[in-house]
Amino acid sequence: MKTYVARRLLALVPTLFFASLIVFVTVRLIPGDVIDLMLSQNDVSASKLTRDQLVAALGLDRPMWEQYGRWMGGILFRGDFGQSLWQSVPVSELLLARMPVTLELGLLALIVALIVAIPIGVYSAIRQDTTGDYIARSFSILMLAVPSFWTGTMVMVFPSIWWGWSPEVRFVPFTENPIQNLKQMILPAIILGTALSAVSMRLTRTMMLEVLRQDYIRTAWAKGLSERLVVARHALRNALIPVVTLIGVQAPLLIGGAVIMEQIFVIPGMGLLLLDAVYQRDYPIITGVFLVVGVAIMLLNLVIDLSYGLLDPRVRYR
Amino acid sequence: MGAPILQVRGLTTRFRTDRGELTAVDDASFDVDRGETVAIVGESGSGKSVTALSILRLIPSPPGRIAAGEVIFEGRNLLELDNASIRDIRGNKIAMIFQEPMSSLNPSLSVGIQVAEPIHEHRRTPWAAALEKATELISRVRIPDAQSRLASFPHQYSGGMRQRIMIAMSLGCAPSLIIADEPTTALDVTVQAQILDLLKQITKETGTALMLITHDLGVVARYADRVIVMYGGRIVETAPARELYKSPRHPYTVGLLTSVPRLDGDTGQRLIPIDGQPPDLARLPPGCAFAPRCRAAIERCHHERPKLEPVSPTHQKACFVDANLVQ
Numbered sequence: 001m002k003t004y005v006a007r008r009l010l011a012l013v014p015t016l017f018f019a020s021l022i023v024f025v026t027v028r029l030i031p032g033d034v035i036d037l038m039l040s041q042n043d044v045s046a047s048k049l050t051r052d053q054l055v056a057a058l059g060l061d062r063p064m065w066e067q068y069g070r071w072m073g074g075i076l077f078r079g080d081f082g083q084s085l086w087q088s089v090p091v092s093e094l095l096l097a098r099m100p101v102t103l104e105l106g107l108l109a110l111i112v113a114l115i116v117a118i119p120i121g122v123y124s125a126i127r128q129d130t131t132g133d134y135i136a137r138s139f140s141i142l143m144l145a146v147p148s149f150w151t152g153t154m155v156m157v158f159p160s161i162w163w164g165w166s167p168e169v170r171f172v173p174f175t176e177n178p179i180q181n182l183k184q185m186i187l188p189a190i191i192l193g194t195a196l197s198a199v200s201m202r203l204t205r206t207m208m209l210e211v212l213r214q215d216y217i218r219t220a221w222a223k224g225l226s227e228r229l230v231v232a233r234h235a236l237r238n239a240l241i242p243v244v245t246l247i248g249v250q251a252p253l254l255i256g257g258a259v260i261m262e263q264i265f266v267i268p269g270m271g272l273l274l275l276d277a278v279y280q281r282d283y284p285i286i287t288g289v290f291l292v293v294g295v296a297i298m299l300l301n302l303v304i305d306l307s308y309g310l311l312d313p314r315v316r317y318r
Numbered sequence: 319m320g321a322p323i324l325q326v327r328g329l330t331t332r333f334r335t336d337r338g339e340l341t342a343v344d345d346a347s348f349d350v351d352r353g354e355t356v357a358i359v360g361e362s363g364s365g366k367s368v369t370a371l372s373i374l375r376l377i378p379s380p381p382g383r384i385a386a387g388e389v390i391f392e393g394r395n396l397l398e399l400d401n402a403s404i405r406d407i408r409g410n411k412i413a414m415i416f417q418e419p420m421s422s423l424n425p426s427l428s429v430g431i432q433v434a435e436p437i438h439e440h441r442r443t444p445w446a447a448a449l450e451k452a453t454e455l456i457s458r459v460r461i462p463d464a465q466s467r468l469a470s471f472p473h474q475y476s477g478g479m480r481q482r483i484m485i486a487m488s489l490g491c492a493p494s495l496i497i498a499d500e501p502t503t504a505l506d507v508t509v510q511a512q513i514l515d516l517l518k519q520i521t522k523e524t525g526t527a528l529m530l531i532t533h534d535l536g537v538v539a540r541y542a543d544r545v546i547v548m549y550g551g552r553i554v555e556t557a558p559a560r561e562l563y564k565s566p567r568h569p570y571t572v573g574l575l576t577s578v579p580r581l582d583g584d585t586g587q588r589l590i591p592i593d594g595q596p597p598d599l600a601r602l603p604p605g606c607a608f609a610p611r612c613r614a615a616i617e618r619c620h621h622e623r624p625k626l627e628p629v630s631p632t633h634q635k636a637c638f639v640d641a642n643l644v645q
C-alpha cells in the first residue's frame with residue numbers, strides 16, 4: 001500500500017513535466033501580446049519604458065526554453081511561481097489566497113452532488129418504474145440538459161428583479177465568518193452540484209438495479225433482512241464502486257464549473273484569477289493556476305483509487 | 319412423528335414471459351416431517367428451485383407470482399403473512415442454502431459479519447456476541463482456525479469452503495427447516511460428498527428437517543428419507559426413498575433409475591436419462607407432461623391430466639398406466 005502510493009506519486013512527475021511544458025508553450029501562443037496590451041493601456045509603469053525595455057524587464061526577451069527552465073527551476077527549488085506581469089506580486093501568493101476558496105466551492109458542490117445523486121439513484125432503483133422513479137429520471141435529464149451557467153445567471157437575475165434581493169457581492173472568507181461565507185457559497189454549490197449529480201444519479205440507479213439482481217442479494221432476503229438493510233448493508237456498497245470512479249472522471253468538469261460559478265457569483269477563487277489573467281495575458285498566473293489544478297486533479301484520482309480498497313475487499317494495491 | 323413441520327398444499331407459481339404466462343410449479347402438495355430429509359429430484363427446469371423459493375416467498379415479482387396454494391408452517395400460512403412476519407421466518411425458522419456458493423455470498427462483507435448477521439437481526443444479539451456465536455458455527459462446519467476467519471472475505475475461499483460458510487450462516491438461529499437448493503451442483507465431485515455429509519450430520523444432531531433439492535440420484539439414495547419426483551412443474555411421484563428405489567411406479571422415475579448404473583452408486587451421477595427434450599413449460603401438452611417421452615403412454619395420457627393418487631399409504635404417483643406395465 002505504501003509502495004503503491006509512492007509509485008503513484010512518482011508517476012506524477014513525468015506527467016506533470018509534460019503537462020507544464022504544454023501549458024507553458026500554449027499560453028504564450030494565445031493571440032494578442034501582453035506588451036501591446038500594456039502599452040495600449042497607457043499603464044503608468046509602461047508609459048515610461050520603451051517597448052524593448054518593457055520586454056526585457058519582464059524577461060520575455062529570452063528564448064522560450066530558457067524562460068521555461070527559470071520558471072520550473074523557481075518552482076522546484078524555491079516554490080516560486082514567478083511574479084505577476086501586471087502587479088508585482090508573487091504568483092504563489094495569489095494562488096495560496098485563491099486556492100482555498102475554489103477548493104471549498106468544489107468540495108461543497110461535490111457534497112451536494114452526492115447528497116442528491118445517491119439517495120435519489122437508490123430510490124429510483126428500488127422503486128423501478130414507479131411514478132417516483134420517472135420523476136427522478138426526468139429531473140436528472142433536466143439537470144443534464146440545462147447548463148449551470150444559465151441556472152446561475154437566472155438565480156442572480158430574477159430574485160433581484162422580483163424581490164430586489166441579490167447575493168452579497170463582497171466576499172467573506174470562511175476563516176473570517178463561516179456562516180456568512182457558507183451563505184454565499186451554498187447557492188453556487190447547489191447549482192454546480194445538482195448539475196453534476198445528474199450523471200452520478202443515473203449511474204447509481206443502473207448499478208443498484210444490477211446489484212439487486214445478484215445472488216447475494218437473494219441470500220440477504222433469505223436471511224430475513226428488512227429492505228432497508230438489504231439496500232444499505234448489502235447492495236449500496238457494491239453499487240457505489242463505479243460511482244466513485246465517475247467522481248474522479250468528473251473532477252475536471254467540477255473545476256470548469258467552479259470557474260463559471262466564480263465568475264457569475266463574483267467569488268474570488270482560482271477561476272476568477274485565471275479569467276482575469278487570461279484577459280491580461282498574465283502568463284505566470286495562467287501557468288501557475290493550470291499546474292496547481294493539474295496536481296489537484298491527479299491527487300484526487302489517487303485518493304479515489306485508494307478508496308476502492310475501502311469499498312471492495314478484493315482490491316489489492318500493488 | 320407428529321404433525322408435519324411444513325405442509326405445502328396446491329402450490330402454483332407462474333411467471334410472465336414474452337412467450338406468455340408459464341406455470342413453473344403446478345398444484346404441488348407435499349409434507350415435510352420434523353427432522354426428516356426430503357429430497358426433491360427432477361431434471362433441470364422441472365420447478366424445484368421455484369418450489370423452494372415460493373415457500374419463503376422469494377420469487378422475483380414481476381415476473382413471477384404465487385397464483386394459488388398454501389404453505390403451512392407452525393400452523394400459519396406463510397403465503398398470507400405480512401412482510402414483517404415472513405421476514406421473521408426467513409433465516410430464523412427456515413433457512414436456505416443456494417446452488418451457487420461463488421455468487422451467493424456478499425463480496426464486500428466479511429465472512430464473520432455475514433454469518434453473525436441473522437443472529438444479530440433475529441435474536442437482537444449484540445454484534446460482539448453474535449460474532450462469537452459465528453466463530454462457533456464456523457468451526458462447526460469444520461473450517462479450521464475459525465476465530466481468525468471472521469475478518470476474511472468470500473473471495474479468499476474455494477467453492478466448497480464458501481458452501482460451508484453458507485451452511486454456518488443457515489444454522490445461526492437454529493432453524494427447524496433448512497432448504498438446500500442443489501448445494502453441491504457447482505462443486506467438485508470430491509467436495510460434494512463432504513458437504514452433504516456435513517449437512518446431513520448437522521441436521522441429524524440438531525433435529526432439523528432438510529429439504530434437499532438435487533438432480534443427482536446418488537445423493538437421494540444416500541441422504542434422503544423421502545423423495546419427491548418433479549416433472550414439468552408437477553409432482554409425479556413421492557415415496558420413502560427405499561420404496562421408491564425398490565418399486566418405482568411412474569415411468570419417469572423408472573427412467574431415472576434405470577439410467578443410474580448402481581442404485582447406491584457414487585454421487586455425481588447426473589440425470590440425463592430419457593430420450594427427448596424436457597418439456598417447454600409455456601407449451602405444455604393438455605395431458606400428462608411426460609406423455610410425449612413416455613414409452614408406456616396410452617391414449618388417455620395425451621389428453622387427460624393424471625392426478626397424484628395413493629398407491630400405498632406412503633406412496634403416491636400421478637400416472638394412468640398400470641404399475642405392472644411400468645415395471
Ligand SMILES: Nc1ncnc2c1ncn2[C@@H]1O[C@H](COP(=O)(O)OP(=O)(O)O)[C@@H](O)[C@H]1O
Nearest residue numbers: 333342361362363364365366367368369381599
Ligand atoms: N425469474 C424467472 N423468470 C421467468 N421464468 C422463470 C424464472 N425462474 C424460473 N422460471 C421458469 O421456471 C422454470 C423452473 O425453474 P426452476 O425451478 O429454477 O427449475 P429447477 O428444477 O432446475 O430448479 C424454468 O424452466 C423457467 O421457465
Ligand SMILES: [Mg+2]
Nearest residue numbers: 366367499500
Ligand atoms: Mg434449480
